[in-house]
Amino acid sequence: MFAVLPLLVEAAIAADTPQRNAPTMADVLAASKPADWRPLDPENTIYLELTPGRVVIELAPSFAPQHVRNVKALAREHYFDGLAILRCQDNYVVQWGDPNAEKPELKRQVQQAKPTLPPEFERAFEPKLPFTRLPDGDVYAPEVGFSGGFPVARDPKTGRMWLVHCYGMVGAGRDAAADSGGGTELYVVIGHGPRHLDRNVTLLGRVVQGIELLSALPRGTGPLGFYEKPEQRMPVKSIRIAADVLAAERSLLEVMRTDTPTFQDLIESRRNRREDWFHAQAGHIELCNVPIPVRRPGATQPTR
């Protein structure tokens, strides 16, 4: 009975100081339960097929429902097949779309999908949307954390929340007008999180596998990293919705849930690194530095 008090004191201290014996990320992953993981939903997963392989993108219908619907419609009418990666700007983005988008007589026609959409830069809070808040604040937003596997920010004053430009996030390129995007041109962040783009572009998903097929592309030498010659552009073979692909050809992946005590443990394991190599503990973590583990179903090691 007397043993209870010391334990409580220890717990109180642990809340304020790094726990030297707390788990590393490897420990957290090893201790995770099947319920800490969720399979990708085939209806909300798309495959960007390139000659060297497949990029798997999880879509975010909770944050960009119209854009997600439209990108799926574009994929289903094979809009992207035979288009190309047009731009690779170092420490910024890779972007693909129609090389002839500016030439009315040559440009790819949209069929059932919409060529453009109103922006979905942000949305209202909703109680059903989970939010795992990070404890360390953020330079750009009042509150940041994770919702349904995506990095998000919130502003309690306005009641708005939005997806955030971290490495691997996927957005709908647009021209100067806010409603000039729609998903025909998509980009992926391949550098330090360009947070100034938050609430300026509709983000609609996140790369969960294969980003190295994009991030290691040769940088374009034109302004904004656009390729200057057509032969420098890697072709887009296709974009397909996972649900439309034969089950045997799908990339079966599980993503760690971001609304669990296990994910909280993972965050803590990255705020204070307990691996022997580390001499100084950061004590804090920035949103875009929190990894969201991905694995093959039931595997003990994450794919990244």
Added chain:
Amino acid sequence: MFAVLPLLVEAAIAADTPQRNAPTMADVLAASKPADWRPLDPENTIYLELTPGRVVIELAPSFAPQHVRNVKALAREHYFDGLAILRCQDNYVVQWGDPNAEKPELKRQVQQAKPTLPPEFERAFEPKLPFTRLPDGDVYAPEVGFSGGFPVARDPKTGRMWLVHCYGMVGAGRDAAADSGGGTELYVVIGHGPRHLDRNVTLLGRVVQGIELLSALPRGTGPLGFYEKPEQRMPVKSIRIAADVLAAERSLLEVMRTDTPTFQDLIESRRNRREDWFHAQAGHIELCNVPIPVRRPGATQPTR
């Protein structure tokens, strides 16, 4: 005389709200004076020579004097010539060194330089060190800003300051012991700033040109992004100190000074983007998102 008051009121408002007519970064660059720029010091610039081209690195002797001296000594004894890029981990680092470092009978011998050094993870404040503080805070450190062209953090409580892991920063790889580095193995950040490494590794410089030769390398498929086969490693032709290279073969570059009103204007132009494309102003900026422009001497356009 009565016209003065409205102007003052306007100025007071401007301090709190984004100035819609304030200059863009392009305006700031166009208006910059020769004194806003400084040439690279050939004694503190090294060239990493690779088959596809040259990576130019500015060294930071104010923050890592021993490591800078040692890397220069290593370069002068041609230690790096014929070594290789060993590791390319996506969204993290590219690292080069001796492929045989773990094989005592095969490893490259250090001559006049030192194989290892005590760490230079941080240093004391000193009045002569400039510090341009950012107004928006930081998740990891009490104060952040720029000193002599490098991103730095400070802690007034301890009187310490240190270089920060932003994109392009160069550090000395080490094993588990804090004093096991020294510069024989060097890495460059090619992803979202891995700030948890701050004060855990000696940073000693920053890539000012050619980072795309490293960031676009194929990712290594082994653990931590190490290449699994020798033939996958890009050879390091040499590392030379700019001062040791014929004047005609030097990369003549100027870096924008970070201790001027012009650089303050540049920071402001990035905190609130006035380009037409932007609909929402961030109102803040994170240290690693502030660009440090580089140009050929007297050029009107920066090289990046």
